[in-house]
Amino acid sequence: TKAACSRSCDSMNSGGKTGWTLATIPTEYHKIEVMAYLKAKYPKIASDAKFNLIWVGLSRDKTTENVCMVRPFIPLLTTSQTRQENGRFGLLEKNTGVINLKGSTTYTARGLCSRAVNCWDI
Numbered sequence: 471t472k473a474a475c476s477r478s479c480d481s482m483n484s485g486g487k488t489g490w491t492l493a494t495i496p497t498e499y500h501k502i503e504v505m506a507y508l509k510a511k512y513p514k515i516a517s518d519a520k521f522n523l524i525w526v527g528l529s530r531d532k533t534t535e536n537v538c539m540v541r542p543f544i545p546l547l548t549t550s551q552t553r554q555e556n557g558r559f560g561l562l563e564k565n566t567g568v569i570n571l572k573g574s575t576t577y578t579a580r581g582l583c584s585r586a587v588n589c590w591d592i
Contacts, residue, residue, distance in 0.1 A: 472559050475525040475581025482583060492527035493562075493584040501567055504582065508564040515565050523570065525581035528560025530571055 475492060482490040495501050508524065516522055561570045561579055 471578055472525050472575040472581070475579075475583075478581060479583035482585075487585070489585040490583050491585075492525055493582040494527050494586065495562070495584075501562075504562070505564070505567050508562075508582070512564060520577075520579050522564050523561040523577075523579040524564055525579055526560050526562045526569070527584075528569060528571075530558045 472492075479490045479492055493504065495504055512521075514521070559572055559575060561572055561577070562568075562582070563570060
């Protein structure tokens with residue numbers, strides 16, 4: 471579930487290595503890097519959507535309806551290939567790069583964690 475994946479990312483915070491959360495993908499370049507990683511780690515294309523969908527740190531604000539990353543200091547620079555089926559929480563389709571917004575936090579899928587370290591553009 472999204473909550474379990476968030477907790478797993480949070481548990482990676484320790485000592486001087488903090489900032490872990492569900493993956494932040496603010497630009498197309500970052501998405502290309504994430505897609506390359508996922509395709510290398512999980513090359514199989516499965517008929518089960520739960521294998522192909524990965525929780526990421528993207529959500530739709532209830533009040534403004536804006537789609538944004540979980541880290542407030544990182545603007546979302548792209549919404550291309552976002553399927554907004556009245557959902558609020560982001561899942562990345564690992565084979566196509568399409569981001570699906572689901573309404574359920576209890577949907578079971580894997581999650582991807584990230585931590586901003588030294589990226590020049592964030």
